Amino acid sequence: MNKRDMQIIVLFLAIAIIGIVTSRTMFKSDGIDTYVNIYVEGKVYKQVSAVKSQTIVIERNNMYNEIKVSPQSVMMYDSNCDNKNCIHQGEIIPDSMSMRIMDGWIVCLPNQVSIEVVRGEN
Numbered sequence: 343m344n345k346r347d348m349q350i351i352v353l354f355l356a357i358a359i360i361g362i363v364t365s366r367t368m369f370k371s372d373g374i375d376t377y378v379n380i381y382v383e384g385k386v387y388k389q390v391s392a393v394k395s396q397t398i399v400i401e402r403n404n405m406y407n408e409i410k411v412s413p414q415s416v417m418m419y420d421s422n423c424d425n426k427n428c429i430h431q432g433e434i435i436p437d438s439m440s441m442r443i444m445d446g447w448i449v450c451l452p453n454q455v456s457i458e459v460v461r462g463e464n
Contacts, residue, residue: 376436378411379458392416392436392459405453416448416459423452434459 376392382400390396395412397419407428408420417433428450432442439446439459446459 374461376413376416377460378409378416379460380409381456381458383454387455400453400455405455407450407453407455409457416457418448418450418455418457421450421453421455423450425452427451428453428455436461 378390378392380387380389380398380400382402387400388398390398390411392411392413395410398409398411400407400409404422406420406422407418410417410419415433415435418428418431421428428448431444431448434442434446434448434457436446436459439461446461448457450456
C-alpha cells in the first residue's frame with residue numbers, strides 16, 4: 343500500500359464516522375411528547391400518550407385491529423381486513439415520521455380505523 347491508498351482509506355473512514363454521528367444527532371429524541379390519536383369511522387376513539395408501551399385492541403362488527411404503541415414507534419400490528427395494507431404501511435417512528443409518505447398516519451380503509459401520531463401538545 344502506498345501513501346495515496348492510505349489517504350483514501352482515511353478519507354472514507356472519516357466520511358463514515360461523520361455520517362454516523364450526524365444521523366444519530368439528527369434523529370435524537372428532542373424531549374417533545376408524542377401522542378397517538380385513534381379514529382374509528384372518522385371519530386376520535388381514543389387518545390393515548392406514547393410515553394409507555396401499550397397495545398390497543400379495537401373490536402367491533404367482526405372487525406379487528408391491534409395497535410402497538412411504544413416510545414420508539416407506533417404500528418398497526420394486526421388486522422382482519424382483507425388486504426392488510428395497514429400492516430404493510432410499517433411503523434411510525436416519531437423522530438423521523440416526516441420522512442414517511444403518509445407522515446404520521448396509518449389507515450385501515452376496510453375497517454375504517456386510522457392512527458395519527460402527533461408530536462407536541464395533545
